[in-house]
Amino acid sequence: MGHIEHLSTLFDLKNKAVADVGAGSGAFSVQLSQAGAIVSAIEIDPDKVAAAREKLPSGVAVLEGRAEALPLADGSQDLLCYFFSFHHVPQEVQTLALHEACRVLNPGGRLHIVEPYPYGSMFDVVRLVEDETVVRTRSHQIMATLAQNGGTFELLDKAEYTLSRSYPAFEDFLKQVVRVDPARKRIFEENRAEVEERFEESLDRSSGGHLLHQPCAAYHFRKR
Template sequence: MGHIEHLTSLFDLANKAVADIGAGSGVFSAQLMREGARVSAIEIDSDKVEMAKAKLSSAAAVLEGRAEDLPLADGSQDLLCFFFSFHHIPHEVHAEALQEASRVLKPGGRLHVVEPFPYGSMFDVVRMVEDETEVRTRSHALLSSLAEEGEAFNLIDKTDYTLTRSYPTFQDFLEQIVRVDPARNCIFENNRIAIEDQFDRALDCSTGGHFLHQPCAAYHFSVI
């Protein structure tokens, strides 16, 4: 299952104002647009903002901004999405980020957060260049507590699924996962042999492909 496939099973994106927070180079923003959404792609990294502008059509609003200080008007969005990006928000400003989500969403709007778990074959390789065990664990704990509290957001659906990505060669993995981040690339250069060995051991070739799997959970809330 893919992120957008699951989201569309819960929410009709056609002609909806949707903000993709932590949009990166615009991969998921482009998929949201293909489903008919009117997309605002928000990204903190200025270089990735330029990449997203190049990838997306002029119909998308590509903006530099932070989750805790969104460049969006009050009550302007039908849906806010975090695809594997919520755990990158510093935990000190998680509360502010959720307040911002509540501010920019319309009454009855939706918050959709997909977070990777700190396990799986993808994680086993990626953790060798950036170990996100702590931040992922903390993120899931926060989202679970948010679901239990039900003060600002009401949990409509929580679904666990596995995201599967194909990496025919180690070079493909490097280009998509490691070399997009200079910090990761620096660590990789000092540990190439061990990382490539872990990649070879983690790779799933059982169906004739070359896959890594990342278990995740999607939390789908409505604004109260």
């Protein structure tokens, strides 16, 4: 199951204003647009913003911005999404980021956050260049308590599924996962042999593919 495929079972995306926060290269923003949404792709990295503006279709608005200071008007969005990106929001501003989500959502608007778990074959390889055990664990803890005590958001659905990605060669993994982040690239150069060995050990070749698997949970909230 893919992120947008699952989201589409919970929310009709057609003609809805949707913000994709932490959009990166914009892959999920494009999928949202293809599903009929009116998409704003929000990314903090100016280089990624520039690249996305060149590559993404004109129907996707690419905006530079931060999770805690979104470049969007009050009540302007039907849906706000984080796909594997909330745990990258600095801990000290995560609460502010959730307040921003509330600000830009219209009454009854939806907040959809998908976070990877700190386990799985993908995690086993990536942790050698960036161990996200602590930040991923904290993110799931925040999601688990967000709807408690009559807060701003009501949890409508939680679903667990596994995202599988194909990497026919180690170089494909490097290009998509390691080299996109300068910090990861630096650590990788110091541990290349160990990372490549773990990659080869972790690949799922049972169906003739070259897959790494990342279990995750999707939390779907409604603004009260």
